[in-house]
Amino acid sequence: MSRTITMGAALREALLEEMERDPRVFIMGEDVGAMGGVFGVTHGLQKRFGKKRVIDTPISEMFIVGGGVGAAITGLRPVVELQFADFLYNAADEVLAKMAKWRYMHGGNVTVPMVLRLPAGAMGGVGAEHSQCPEAMLLQAPGLHVVVPSTPRDAKGLLKSAIRNDNPVCFFEHKAMYQITGEVPDEEYTIPLGTADIKHEGRDVSIITWGRMAHIAMSVAEAAKKRDISVEVVDVRCLQPLDLETILRSVRKTGRVIISHEASKTGGAGAEIAALIAENALEALQGPIRRVCGPDAPIPQSQHLEKLWLPNSGDLLQAVEEAMR
Amino acid sequence: MGMTRELKLAIYSKMFLAQRWETTLLRLIEQGMVSGIYHAGRGHEGAEVGAVMALRDDDYLFYDHRGCAHIIAKGVDLVALYGDFLGNCSGSTHGLGAGIVHVCDPARGIMGQSGTLGRGQLLAAGAALSAYLRETDQVAMHFFGDGAANVGTFHEAANVAGAWKLPLVFVVQNNGWAVSVPVSHATGGGGFARRADAYGMAGVMVDGSDAFAVYAAAAEAVARARRGDGATIIEAKVTRMRGHFEGDAEKYRPSKAERDDAATDPVLITRNRLLAEAILSEDALQALEADIQQKLESALRQAKQADMPTRARIFDGIYV
Numbered sequence: 001m002s003r004t005i006t007m008g009a010a011l012r013e014a015l016l017e018e019m020e021r022d023p024r025v026f027i028m029g030e031d032v033g034a035m036g037g038v039f040g041v042t043h044g045l046q047k048r049f050g051k052k053r054v055i056d057t058p059i060s061e062m063f064i065v066g067g068g069v070g071a072a073i074t075g076l077r078p079v080v081e082l083q084f085a086d087f088l089y090n091a092a093d094e095v096l097a098k099m100a101k102w103r104y105m106h107g108g109n110v111t112v113p114m115v116l117r118l119p120a121g122a123m124g125g126v127g128a129e130h131s132q133c134p135e136a137m138l139l140q141a142p143g144l145h146v147v148v149p150s151t152p153r154d155a156k157g158l159l160k161s162a163i164r165n166d167n168p169v170c171f172f173e174h175k176a177m178y179q180i181t182g183e184v185p186d187e188e189y190t191i192p193l194g195t196a197d198i199k200h201e202g203r204d205v206s207i208i209t210w211g212r213m214a215h216i217a218m219s220v221a222e223a224a225k226k227r228d229i230s231v232e233v234v235d236v237r238c239l240q241p242l243d244l245e246t247i248l249r250s251v252r253k254t255g256r257v258i259i260s261h262e263a264s265k266t267g268g269a270g271a272e273i274a275a276l277i278a279e280n281a282l283e284a285l286q287g288p289i290r291r292v293c294g295p296d297a298p299i300p301q302s303q304h305l306e307k308l309w310l311p312n313s314g315d316l317l318q319a320v321e322e323a324m325r
Numbered sequence: 326m327g328m329t330r331e332l333k334l335a336i337y338s339k340m341f342l343a344q345r346w347e348t349t350l351l352r353l354i355e356q357g358m359v360s361g362i363y364h365a366g367r368g369h370e371g372a373e374v375g376a377v378m379a380l381r382d383d384d385y386l387f388y389d390h391r392g393c394a395h396i397i398a399k400g401v402d403l404v405a406l407y408g409d410f411l412g413n414c415s416g417s418t419h420g421l422g423a424g425i426v427h428v429c430d431p432a433r434g435i436m437g438q439s440g441t442l443g444r445g446q447l448l449a450a451g452a453a454l455s456a457y458l459r460e461t462d463q464v465a466m467h468f469f470g471d472g473a474a475n476v477g478t479f480h481e482a483a484n485v486a487g488a489w490k491l492p493l494v495f496v497v498q499n500n501g502w503a504v505s506v507p508v509s510h511a512t513g514g515g516g517f518a519r520r521a522d523a524y525g526m527a528g529v530m531v532d533g534s535d536a537f538a539v540y541a542a543a544a545e546a547v548a549r550a551r552r553g554d555g556a557t558i559i560e561a562k563v564t565r566m567r568g569h570f571e572g573d574a575e576k577y578r579p580s581k582a583e584r585d586d587a588a589t590d591p592v593l594i595t596r597n598r599l600l601a602e603a604i605l606s607e608d609a610l611q612a613l614e615a616d617i618q619q620k621l622e623s624a625l626r627q628a629k630q631a632d633m634p635t636r637a638r639i640f641d642g643i644y645v
Contacts, residue, residue, distance in 0.1 A: 070451020107418030
């Protein structure tokens, strides 16, 4: 049996269930306690678990992550939150060096079992510093896992796995998706990290995508059907570990590839996936790899321009048609 | 405050061990057997050993790059320590560490070192928070210099430590030099210990060449932390007797000949006190020192026998 709930509610269920399951799990971040988070994800958790398990921090991003690492190597399993994923830059050393490398640098003598939740993406005109999808920067930090779910079901199952994982996990949640709804199983389940999901099967073109763009890809797959084009949507769900096998299987089936993400195109994670496809399955390609991504421009504050900044279904459908020409 | 004869002797033994250990390391560096850069701790032994001796085995230590007296005092395995500097498989990091090491031994509470300055303050505060949340009476101690005290991380860590009364002890080793920049140029105000008041921590200034005074200050800070009465900043004034790193030409400060480092040499001072207080005779001290020397030689011999890692080591342990 299943229910239809929002992604925010699905994430909250994952947190609640894991906190009940394991007393070592605690939450720390800005406004996560009494307020329940600026996006409401931790709503009610402090009331339920108390102030020692849901901790409001000062505005101190370096401490939120670095303090989380200190707690993780001393027996706890922190789920810490940066209020906006853009704040990764405020705590870059803590994320890229301490979270990612403390275990490795210290010879594997400690583990860093922590999750860093990262509300990302453009929504609501919050401007150039509160709207980014900075997932690609994390791929340069071996030691981290990087998760980018697109549905309530995936978000819950992947967050539960992330909390149980003994490695540090960066978990992106697109802010425009907290209110989207979807089916979530009633019973206990987890989704292993590093497994892509074919969200829509097709024969002609593969759209390799994640996060919010997966929803746009689904709508494009429906629109393409009317033009007799069969689109396959591969939702990678995790960028590290990356399920390259599923990606390559789809590429070999369709021979046409579009990679789509919301982050700016240059230096985005799509570039890495394009390179991997070229390295491993160039012979299967019937045409060039295409990318439909955010433009190489800061995200404007104005909601009018923000909307025009975002890659949309028109851009993606056009790329599908070009690929079929 | 009454320090037992045994405790005073234990403190000196660790200080002598650390100083002799460093001497043997410098010889290995001269012989080209250590890769990377070493930041000698000569002159810091009193602060590092004195403070760490106030900790229990299960208390957490986040150390700094200035010598190894703090981790030696916490009981690091000497073969593993040599192995880390030799970069071979007998090291605690199984071949990764050399120069600035990342010795880690959670069983002894040795939790590691941040290569980037200041960030250890955050991890130590996190470990102290962890002890508080788990309702143990463990304490986290973190060493850093007057240079790292000026990193922004200090503010974020000290702020939560004060606000939440965390069981944390910061030991600021003020040797007056952040690499080449004198503390008088880099820092205003009346010293690092005085910052404590503004953060809601206790602050104490101590002469780092007096290991027993450092111990007394640390014991008080640790007791305060254990009772849940909050964090302390101990500022220990010390002398950096060698360069910032081995090979530093030190053109920015008076030469060794122009300085009087012996006047603040904690190892010498502590040794003289043992004699003056008739805790041990000269003969007995020499016997103790010879014993330590022998222990070191045997550990080094053993460490030298280990293999160097293969390329496969690079990829080992990135993920659990």
